[in-house]
Amino acid sequence: MRMVTTAAVQMRCSDRIEENIAHAEELVREAASRGAQIILLPELFERQYFCQERRYEYYRFAKPVEENDAVLRFREVAKELSVVLPISFFEKDGNLLFNSVAVLDADGSCLGIYRKTHIPDDHYYQEKFYFTPGNTGFRTFKTRYATIGVGICWDQWFPETARFLAVNGAELLYFPTAIGSEPILSVDSMAHWRRVMQGHAAANLMPVTAANRIGLEEVFPCEENGGQKSALEFYGSSFITNGTGELKASMDRTSEGVILAEFDLDELMENRLSWGLFRDRRPDMYHE
Amino acid sequence: MRMVTTAAVQMRCSDRIEENIAHAEELVREAASRGAQIILLPELFERQYFCQERRYEYYRFAKPVEENDAVLRFREVAKELSVVLPISFFEKDGNLLFNSVAVLDADGSCLGIYRKTHIPDDHYYQEKFYFTPGNTGFRTFKTRYATIGVGICWDQWFPETARFLAVNGAELLYFPTAIGSEPILSVDSMAHWRRVMQGHAAANLMPVTAANRIGLEEVFPCEENGGQKSALEFYGSSFITNGTGELKASMDRTSEGVILAEFDLDELMENRLSWGLFRDRRPDMYHE
Numbered sequence: 001m002r003m004v005t006t007a008a009v010q011m012r013c014s015d016r017i018e019e020n021i022a023h024a025e026e027l028v029r030e031a032a033s034r035g036a037q038i039i040l041l042p043e044l045f046e047r048q049y050f051c052q053e054r055r056y057e058y059y060r061f062a063k064p065v066e067e068n069d070a071v072l073r074f075r076e077v078a079k080e081l082s083v084v085l086p087i088s089f090f091e092k093d094g095n096l097l098f099n100s101v102a103v104l105d106a107d108g109s110c111l112g113i114y115r116k117t118h119i120p121d122d123h124y125y126q127e128k129f130y131f132t133p134g135n136t137g138f139r140t141f142k143t144r145y146a147t148i149g150v151g152i153c154w155d156q157w158f159p160e161t162a163r164f165l166a167v168n169g170a171e172l173l174y175f176p177t178a179i180g181s182e183p184i185l186s187v188d189s190m191a192h193w194r195r196v197m198q199g200h201a202a203a204n205l206m207p208v209t210a211a212n213r214i215g216l217e218e219v220f221p222c223e224e225n226g227g228q229k230s231a232l233e234f235y236g237s238s239f240i241t242n243g244t245g246e247l248k249a250s251m252d253r254t255s256e257g258v259i260l261a262e263f264d265l266d267e268l269m270e271n272r273l274s275w276g277l278f279r280d281r282r283p284d285m286y287h288e
Numbered sequence: 289m290r291m292v293t294t295a296a297v298q299m300r301c302s303d304r305i306e307e308n309i310a311h312a313e314e315l316v317r318e319a320a321s322r323g324a325q326i327i328l329l330p331e332l333f334e335r336q337y338f339c340q341e342r343r344y345e346y347y348r349f350a351k352p353v354e355e356n357d358a359v360l361r362f363r364e365v366a367k368e369l370s371v372v373l374p375i376s377f378f379e380k381d382g383n384l385l386f387n388s389v390a391v392l393d394a395d396g397s398c399l400g401i402y403r404k405t406h407i408p409d410d411h412y413y414q415e416k417f418y419f420t421p422g423n424t425g426f427r428t429f430k431t432r433y434a435t436i437g438v439g440i441c442w443d444q445w446f447p448e449t450a451r452f453l454a455v456n457g458a459e460l461l462y463f464p465t466a467i468g469s470e471p472i473l474s475v476d477s478m479a480h481w482r483r484v485m486q487g488h489a490a491a492n493l494m495p496v497t498a499a500n501r502i503g504l505e506e507v508f509p510c511e512e513n514g515g516q517k518s519a520l521e522f523y524g525s526s527f528i529t530n531g532t533g534e535l536k537a538s539m540d541r542t543s544e545g546v547i548l549a550e551f552d553l554d555e556l557m558e559n560r561l562s563w564g565l566f567r568d569r570r571p572d573m574y575h576e
Contacts, residue, residue: 121564157491158491158565159491160451185562192534195486195490195534197487198487199447199488199533201483202483244479244480276410280442280446282405286448288574
């Protein structure tokens with residue numbers, strides 16, 4: 001048996017970085033005190049979801065990983081609590097800006113960076129204005145407690161993300177997220193969003209942990225955003241599935257907090273082998 | 289609006305071909321009388337699930353598509369009722385045997401054959417003994433009512449199957465199936481099985497229709513099967529999802545019958561475009 005406890009943090013994000021980092025830390029400490037070893041925070045939790053509007057000055061939010069406030073703070077927290085923390089942040093690398101995750105191991109070291117492969121673009125999720133499509137490829141990280149794969153938000157809608165992480169040795173999948181209302185499409189995508197990732201878990205026989213933010217985030221008209229007025233309501237609903245895609249823990253749309261689930265990585269591996277799916281893949285038939 | 293009604297037939301299979309074909313026809317007629325235009329029968333419904341045991345003489349069950357009893361009969365039925373019928377059958381092509389589907393259009397013509405890509409192999413699902421892995425690749429078929437993609441049973445566990453059919457223009461996905469108990473693994477895979485395919489629907493914004501058989505099928509020890517004794521209980525639970533993976537119709541584990549659901553193919557296409565998933569795919573990042 002190789003037991004590991006995974007957790008997701010669900011939180012509201014204010015317009016003050018220090019406040020968000022401190023609040024995230026408070027929830028990470030709660031998760032750790034309850035036994036969590038790998039703890040997922042939501043996407044870009046340092047700020048409100050700035051991609052709701054297009055503003056050139058927001059490019060200045062991006063920093064190299066060595067200078068990002070959340071990464072710097074959580075390297076200390078990871079080491080102190082002996083927990084693994086995938087930290088989502090807005091990354092600057094030379095002339096390129098990425099939507100990235102730094103995977104911090106339980107000794108506080110940074111195991112590496114994954115840059116979001118799939119970039120969405122809709123009226124209030126205007127990420128193509130900010131982020132270059134990731135150039136790292138899908139990456140797995142051998143942490144102290146498990147080999148994990150991380151996708152970032154929109155990546156979670158693509159079976160390719162989960163599959164490539166699984167084929168590359170992932171044992172657990174993580175998706176930091178910022179998703180909520182669709183003011184124009186008028187759809188509530190929550191159940192759809194969950195089913196896609198339950199499908200990834202079921203197809204890869206691998207638990208999925210997804211952490212989303214909550215709260216109403218408003219944008220007011222100004223010259224810098226071209227007079228846009230809008231408001232996104234983030235729907236939380238963070239969850240953890242088991243290796244058949246069944247929900248083992250989940251949150252509502254409005255509460256802050258932490259959810260946890262414990263898995264036996266050896267048992268999951270045995271299930272993957274005995275079910276035979278990876279044995280029977282035929283990559284030669286998958287060329288487009 | 290481009291409305292289409294899809295249906296799944298759930299049935300028990302006896303050890304008499306003529307009886308199974310007549311019974312399948314009865315249920316197809318019922319579905320058609322209720323408005324179904326594309327009707328899916330279960331996998332290899334002409335016989336009991338012979339792959340439960342390894343017997344050389346069962347190789348003789350395989351026939352070229354032009355000589356298969358079910359295909360011959362259902363070409364007439366398709367034409368008479370103006371319905372599209374994907375017909376699962378055991379195919380012989382020279383020295384090779386395949387687990388295949390012939391897609392019959394509403395005029396009775398055969399649009400082509402798809403050969404099962406992924407072949408399972410477990411104690412009582414011994415398909416690698418019978419079937420060469422399919423050499424057709426994933427295929428879509430432009431039928432009178434919709435462009436459809438068909439995977440066969442084990443294919444349904446692979447996100448690659450659904451994705452390639454969707455990328456190649458499918459509007460609806462079909463999975464004829466023969467799945468039931470796992471005498472050795474002692475798992476009930478039903479919910480897992482459904483979640484994988486609900487995930488395909490959700491990830492590809494495309495309805496999935498799955499038809500399974502029901503009933504206990506027993507194997508008795510004899511020289512030809514090496515003294516094997518076993519029994520598989522097929523669990524039915526056939527279903528139809530919408531384009532977000534939500535179940536729109538489903539059956540229980542023990543009843544025979546027909547389920548139907550109606551979809552607007554134009555609306556589904558608009559949803560696929562406005563959601564942006566296919567726009568944002570990055571096939572250059574998917575090389576293994």
